[in-house]
Amino acid sequence: DVVMTQSPLSLPVTLGQPASISCRSSQSLVYSDGNTYLNWFQQRPGQSPRRLIYRVSNRDSGVPDRFSGSGSGTDFTLKISRVEAEDVGVYYCMQGTHWPRTFGQGTKVEIK
Amino acid sequence: EVQLLESGGGLVQPGGSLRLSCAASGFTFSSYGMTWVRQAPGRGLEWVSSISDGAGSTYYADSVRGRFTISRDNSKNTLSLQMNSLRAEDTAIYYCARGTANPAYWGQGTLVTVSS
Numbered sequence: 555d556v557v558m559t560q561s562p563l564s565l566p567v568t569l570g571q572p573a574s575i576s577c578r579s580s581q582s583l584v585y586s587d588g589n590t591y592l593n594w595f596q597q598r599p600g601q602s603p604r605r606l607i608y609r610v611s612n613r614d615s616g617v618p619d620r621f622s623g624s625g626s627g628t629d630f631t632l633k634i635s636r637v638e639a640e641d642v643g644v645y646y647c648m649q650g651t652h653w654p655r656t657f658g659q660g661t662k663v664e665i666k
Numbered sequence: 667e668v669q670l671l672e673s674g675g676g677l678v679q680p681g682g683s684l685r686l687s688c689a690a691s692g693f694t695f696s697s698y699g700m701t702w703v704r705q706a707p708g709r710g711l712e713w714v715s716s717i718s719d720g721a722g723s724t725y726y727a728d729s730v731r732g733r734f735t736i737s738r739d740n741s742k743n744t745l746s747l748q749m750n751s752l753r754a755e756d757t758a759i760y761y762c763a764r765g766t767a768n769p770a771y772w773g774q775g776t777l778v779t780v781s782s
Binding site: 591593595597602603604605608609614644646648650651653654655656657658659660 | 701703710711712713716725726727728761765766767768769770771772773774775
């Protein structure tokens with residue numbers, strides 16, 4: 555199985571400051587069609603997960619542009635340019651290239 | 667508007683069975699693969715099972731293979747998860763999601779508790 559390793563697991567951030575979450579996969583996530591199926595999800599307290607980013611860097615509709623995704627192969631990053639109070643929650647990466655699908659452990663973002 | 671509404675959760679004894687359903691609306695259900703993901707209390711997300719748009723292909727996590735069966739009824743826009751031989755470690759919120767590689771939309775989840 556592809557292991558997804560996120561770091562850090564806890565991320566205290568000051569409002570208005572940037573934040574960055576790393577996600578590394580144990581195998582390349584490039585699929586035979588040339589696409590890389592790496593997603594980022596946000597789960598606010600008490601809510602269902604919400605997809606923020608798909609295929610590494612594509613932001614979903616309605617997602618603020620302070621969120622961005624980057625990376626390639628096995629190394630990926632989610633960045634928040636300026637953290638706002640509504641960004642508190644747990645962030646997960648997930649690979650959709652290989653079976654079984656796998657998630658990272660989650661990174662808890664909180665305000666200092 | 668895409669909507670996914672799970673139902674069927676509840677309290678069941680170890681070794682028992684439960685059938686979850688996910689009613690889909692707001693999109694052409696038969697055109698999308700579908701996925702079940704679960705989340706144990708206080709834990710992270712765990713992929714459980716996926717099914718292709720035409721139901722020709724199904725996939726399972728090792729932890730549920732042989733006990734859970736995913737299915738769909740495209741005429742009724744419904745996704746199902748039949749869960750047999752339930753264990754305490756199956757206790758979780760179960761979410762259905764649209765898509766198999768990039769699950770874009772998620773339901774609100776249904777809670778399954780396995781306990782005597």
